[in-house]
Amino acid sequence: MESYAGVPVSPGIAIGEVFLLETRRRSLPDRPIAPADVKAEFARLAEAVTAAQSEIEDLKRRAGLPDDIAAIFSTHDMLLADATLRLEIEKCVKDRLVPVENAVAHVFDSLVAKFKSLGEDYFAQRAADLRDVEERLLRALIGERTEALARLRRGVIVVAHELSPSQTALLDRRRTLGFVTDVGGPTSHTAIIARGIGMPAVVGLGDVTSKIPDGALVVVDGTKGVVVVDPDRSTLAKYQQLARGYERYRGELAKIRDYPAQTLDGHGVRLMGNIESPDEVQSVIDAGGDGVGLFRTEFLYEEGRPAPDEQAHFEAYVAALQRLAGRPLTIRTLDFGADKVTPDGAAAHEPNPFLGSRSIRLCLEQPQLFLPQLRAILRASAHGNVRCLFPMISGLDELKRTKELLEKARASLRAEGAFVGEGLPIGVMIEIPSAAIIADSLADEVDFFSNGSNDLIQYALAVDRGNERVAHLYQPVHPAILRLIRDVVEVASDRGKGVSLCGEMAGDMLYTVLLLGMGLRELSLAPRAIPEIKKAIRGITVEESREAADWCAAARDVKDVQARLRDIMGSLLPSVF
Amino acid sequence: MESSAEVTIAHAQGMHLRPATEFARLAMSTGCAVRVRAGDAEANGASVLELAMMAAGAGTTLVITAAGEGSDRAVAALVALVRNDFRTEVGKPPPAP
Numbered sequence: 001m002e003s004y005a006g007v008p009v010s011p012g013i014a015i016g017e018v019f020l021l022e023t024r025r026r027s028l029p030d031r032p033i034a035p036a037d038v039k040a041e042f043a044r045l046a047e048a049v050t051a052a053q054s055e056i057e058d059l060k061r062r063a064g065l066p067d068d069i070a071a072i073f074s075t076h077d078m079l080l081a082d083a084t085l086r087l088e089i090e091k092c093v094k095d096r097l098v099p100v101e102n103a104v105a106h107v108f109d110s111l112v113a114k115f116k117s118l119g120e121d122y123f124a125q126r127a128a129d130l131r132d133v134e135e136r137l138l139r140a141l142i143g144e145r146t147e148a149l150a151r152l153r154r155g156v157i158v159v160a161h162e163l164s165p166s167q168t169a170l171l172d173r174r175r176t177l178g179f180v181t182d183v184g185g186p187t188s189h190t191a192i193i194a195r196g197i198g199m200p201a202v203v204g205l206g207d208v209t210s211k212i213p214d215g216a217l218v219v220v221d222g223t224k225g226v227v228v229v230d231p232d233r234s235t236l237a238k239y240q241q242l243a244r245g246y247e248r249y250r251g252e253l254a255k256i257r258d259y260p261a262q263t264l265d266g267h268g269v270r271l272m273g274n275i276e277s278p279d280e281v282q283s284v285i286d287a288g289g290d291g292v293g294l295f296r297t298e299f300l301y302e303e304g305r306p307a308p309d310e311q312a313h314f315e316a317y318v319a320a321l322q323r324l325a326g327r328p329l330t331i332r333t334l335d336f337g338a339d340k341v342t343p344d345g346a347a348a349h350e351p352n353p354f355l356g357s358r359s360i361r362l363c364l365e366q367p368q369l370f371l372p373q374l375r376a377i378l379r380a381s382a383h384g385n386v387r388c389l390f391p392m393i394s395g396l397d398e399l400k401r402t403k404e405l406l407e408k409a410r411a412s413l414r415a416e417g418a419f420v421g422e423g424l425p426i427g428v429m430i431e432i433p434s435a436a437i438i439a440d441s442l443a444d445e446v447d448f449f450s451n452g453s454n455d456l457i458q459y460a461l462a463v464d465r466g467n468e469r470v471a472h473l474y475q476p477v478h479p480a481i482l483r484l485i486r487d488v489v490e491v492a493s494d495r496g497k498g499v500s501l502c503g504e505m506a507g508d509m510l511y512t513v514l515l516l517g518m519g520l521r522e523l524s525l526a527p528r529a530i531p532e533i534k535k536a537i538r539g540i541t542v543e544e545s546r547e548a549a550d551w552c553a554a555a556r557d558v559k560d561v562q563a564r565l566r567d568i569m570g571s572l573l574p575s576v577f
Numbered sequence: 578m579e580s581s582a583e584v585t586i587a588h589a590q591g592m593h594l595r596p597a598t599e600f601a602r603l604a605m606s607t608g609c610a611v612r613v614r615a616g617d618a619e620a621n622g623a624s625v626l627e628l629a630m631m632a633a634g635a636g637t638t639l640v641i642t643a644a645g646e647g648s649d650r651a652v653a654a655l656v657a658l659v660r661n662d663f664r665t666e667v668g669k670p671p672p673a674p
Contacts, residue, residue, distance in 0.1 A: 075598040075625065082601075084624040111626070118632040129594050 001232050004205050007184070007471070008225030009191035012200035013243035014178030015236070019156035020214040021163075031213070032097050041093045041100040048100070048140035049080050055136065056080070072129070079133045101141045108134040152176070157220055159212050163190045173197050178220035180227050182209050185471030186504065194222070195507065198250075198528050202227050204468045253531040257288040261534045265541040269516065271534060272330070272524040274502060278319035283527040288534065291327035293450070293524020294389070294502045295320060297373070298336055307369055313376030321384030328385045330450070330524070331377050332429065334370065335359045335391040354464075359392035364401055367408075374409035378421035386421070389450055391429040396441050399428060403445065427498070431455035436484040439491040449492050450524070453503025457481055476505050477514070477561040482553055489519040500524055510565050512536040513572075517549025539572045580648040583640050584655075588662040591634035594625065596663035601625045603658055607651035609643040622655070 033041065060073050079085060085107070092103035108130055115127040152175040161182045163171075179194050184203035194201030200222025212218065212229055219228040219239045223246075228235060261269045272293030273284030284292060300308040300316060320329050337350070337358040350356035363370035377388050388406075393399050406426070413420045430436050431452035439449065453476060458465050460480055463473045475481070485501070492499035500522035505511045507525030509532055515523060516537065525533060548568055552561045588596055604611040604622035611622025615637050620627035622641065633639060639659065643651040658664075 071595050071598075074602075075594050078598045078601055078625045079594075082624050082626050084621060084626050114630060118630075 001235065002211070002229045004208055004211070004227045004229075006180075006202040006205035006208070006225050006227065007186060007468075008201075008222055009184075009186050009203050010179075010194035010199060010201040011223040012178075012198070012246050013239055014157055014200040014220040014222070015239060015243065016155050016157045016177040016218070018159050018180075018212055018214055018216045018218055019152065020209065020212065021158055021160040031099065031102075033093075033099055035097060038094050038097070041103075042090055044141060045086065045089060045093075045100045045104075048137050049086070051140040052133075052136040053077060053080050055140070075129060076133050076136065079130070080137070101138055104134060104137050104141065157218050159209060159218075160190075161209050163193065178222065179203070180205060180208060180212070180218070180220055182207055183466070183468050185465050185468060185474060192504070192526070195526055195529065204471065253535060256535055256538065257286075257531055259288075259534070259538065261290075261537050263516070263537055263540055263542050263545070265543065267516075267521070267542045269520075269537050270500075270522040271530050271537075272328070272500070272502075272522065273527040273530065274524050275320075275527070278316050278323065280527065281320050281323040284530070285323070285327075287527045287530040289327075289527060289530050291324060291385070292320065292329045293500055293522065295329055295331045297332060297334060301334070301336070308372075310372035310376045313373050314379055317376060317380035317386070318383050321380060321386065324384060326385055328387055330387040330389050330427070331380075332389040332391055333360070333373055333377075334363055337362070354458075360390055360398060360402060361392065364398065364405070367405055370405060371409050371412075374406050375413060378406075378410055378413055378424060379419055381421035381424045382419040387425045387427060387448065389427045389429060391452070392431060392455075393428040393442065394432045394434050396438065396445070399442060399445050425498075429455075429502075430484075430488050431459065433460045433484060436460075436488050439488045440495075443491055443495045443497050446497065448498030448500070449488055451485055451488055451499070451501040451503065453481075453485070453501055453505040456484065456503070460484060475558045476508075476511060477552065477558055477565070479553075479556060479558075482514075482518070482561075485515075486518050486549075486553060493519055498522065507533065509533055509536040510562075510569055513540050513545045513548050513568050514552055514565060516540065516542060517545035517547070517552075536569065536572065540568075544568075578646060578648045579642065579644045580652040581640060581642040582652045582656050583638055584659045585638045586633055586635055586659060588659075589635050591637065592628055592631065592639075592663075594629050597625045597628035599663045600628055600655065600658060603655060604643075604651075607643065607645075607647065607654065609645035609648050609651040611651065611655065612642045612644075614640040614642070 056073050056077050060070060088107045089100065089103045092098070092106050093100055096103070112127045112130050115130065152172045155175050155177045157178045157180060158171070158176055159180045162184055163179065163181065176199060178199050179190055179201035181190050181203045182205055184190050190203055191201060200220045202220055202222055202225050205227065208227065216229055217231065219231050219236070221227070221239065228239070231239065261271045263269070270290045272291045273280070273287065273289040274294040274296070275281060275284060275292055276296045277299045281292065297313070300312055317329070317331060337353045337356065357365055377386060380386055390399070390402050393402070403426070410420045425447040427446050427448035427450055428435065428442055429452040430439065430449050433456065435442060436456065443449070454465065457463070457474060457476055457478070461473060461475065461478060463470050465471060465474045489499050499520065501515060501520050502524035505515065506523040507529035512533055513536070523533065548564070551564060555561050555564070586592060592600065601623050613620045613622045613628060613631070615631045615633040618631040620631050622628065641652055641655050
């Protein structure tokens with residue numbers, strides 16, 4: 001029996017067999033294979049080469065490929081077909097008795113080292129080509145494993161370096177019991193997904209992928225952040241009992257679904273869902289949500305594909321509106337970096353993409369990308385209760401230019417005699433500290449604010465929340481964050497503007513009392529968390545929440561705030577805290 | 578049947594990956610077993626990897642040997658390719674770095 005401690009990101013207990021998903025070369029464990037399996041590994045290599053080559057063929061077929069890029073692909077193609085390379089990899093499999101992906105990583109490591117030792121810069125630089133080819137091969141090999149995710153035969157605990165969005169998309173959710181990853185923090189992709197589907201998860205465990213063998217029995221305690229491998233009988237019994245207790249709690253939550261989100265002293269709170277596709281509207285309604293507070297529209301854009309046209313936007317919005325039957329739909333406009341919409345991602349490479357041309361900046365830079373979305377939102381507003389939300393606004397001028405484009409879209413619709421969405425409520429995401437600080441001047445231009453707490457924290461504290469080395473600095477209750485959010489809520493309330501909060505904080509019941517106390521009456525969160533937050537709201541009064549918020553605002557130490565909130569929620573919901 | 582010839586690389590960047598790609602592609606298409614020597618280093622002419630690993634820079638003299646049917650034509654074609662800065666078509670710019 002071995003235990004590992006990591007970051008608890010999604011509560012609950014899961015007990016099951018490990019499905020080890022190797023997703024990054026550096027996490028490839030040297031698991032020995034039997035000599036009898038060598039042939040099968042050779043076959044996997046051949047398949048991976050074919051897959052990688054057809055991938056390259058697809059790339060080459062793209063129209064308008066510049067000659068130098070085409071030449072790169074020819075080289076990659078030739079390298080993949082290279083007999084010397086194949087023999088080296090096969091030899092490594094046979095001599096070391098390792099899976100072919102390990103052999104690929106090993107052979108390329110030594111090739112790259114050799115290239116670099118050739119001394120001449122020019123040759124050394126070509127090492128990047130080798131890494132490219134290696135990546136492609138590993139992807140093909142590991143992709144096979146990823147695909148197995150879609151065909152799980154029984155419930156498993158997925159153990160991975162980190163889950164990529166595409167792996168998550170493939171995942172057979174009915175047969176996934178929990179997640180364990182090497183990297184990540186509370187707001188990493190895996191964490192968000194795990195909470196979204198209600199699976200216990202522990203992340204940030206270092207190189208746990210090299211320590212936990214495939215098929216082992218593990219316990220994932222997503223509440224405490226503990227992973228136990230090969231538990232002994234008494235430990236297993238203890239966790240089985242905990243798991244049953246947690247199930248009972250979930251059952252209780254299901255019952256309060258149809259009650260209003262109202263405090264003990266009668267103040268109503270709007271609980272909205274964050275969604276990524278029109279299908280998810282159902283989960284918001286099932287969870288007893290009041291509408292959609294954040295409709296991320298990035299799902300419409302596919303990497304390397306042309307941007308969606310106006311009609312694709314329009315249809316997605318109308319599909320969501322029909323399911324919402326009059327409840328509000330808050331559509332956030334395009335919110336990602338340039339790499340995602342440029343056919344050749346490399347061309348748009350920026351040294352610091354999170355401070356670069358992304359989101360609203362990209363939209364203002366490329367109106368041809370933005371206008372179809374704006375037109376679609378305006379047209380869709382004829383079909384339901386639409387609100388339009390602009391992300392990543394950092395200053396007044398940006399907001400004004402954005403509104404000008406909205407007017408331009410409206411004018412073009414008017415010229416066509418189409419529905420122009422007069423009176424469409426517009427809002428800005430408050431996710432850049434500068435926007436929070438000048439909220440008063442932004443307020444005059446909009447109908448509502450939505451505090452995007454994840455990015456606000458990330459930008460205000462200069463912390464990449466996905467980087468486990470600094471993840472501990474990502475503190476939602478940092479005094480600076482509390483001041484920013486408080487001020488924004490105050491500005492909005494004073495001017496009669498709407499205000500909500502749509503980050504991860506909204507879905508974590510630890511912060512519910514604090515957010516209420518700061519004056520928020522609308523929260524937008526993962527649909528699955530709605531019942532839990534509703535339960536928390538129904539257990540407190542606005543008066544005590546104000547007291548708590550005042551106390552937290554005056555506190556200087558993040559640890560004190562955390563402890564106080566834990567105390568409050570602990571007395572409220574002893575079964576969880 | 579075996580043929581052999583010498584040729585000096587003029588291409589400024591030598592036999593790096595992309596020129597090696599052109600060389601290996603042509604070598605394979607000849608149907609002959611092609612070996613390339615540059616000083617002490619020797620490579621299979623059909624392997625991009627081995628060719629590039631020779632680190633044959635500009636000014637390096639290559640000894641190209643082909644064995645098999647039509648080896649003389651194979652060697653001549655490969656020598657022409659090297660002389661032509663690894664361009665497969667006349668008038669086309671040399672392979673990009």
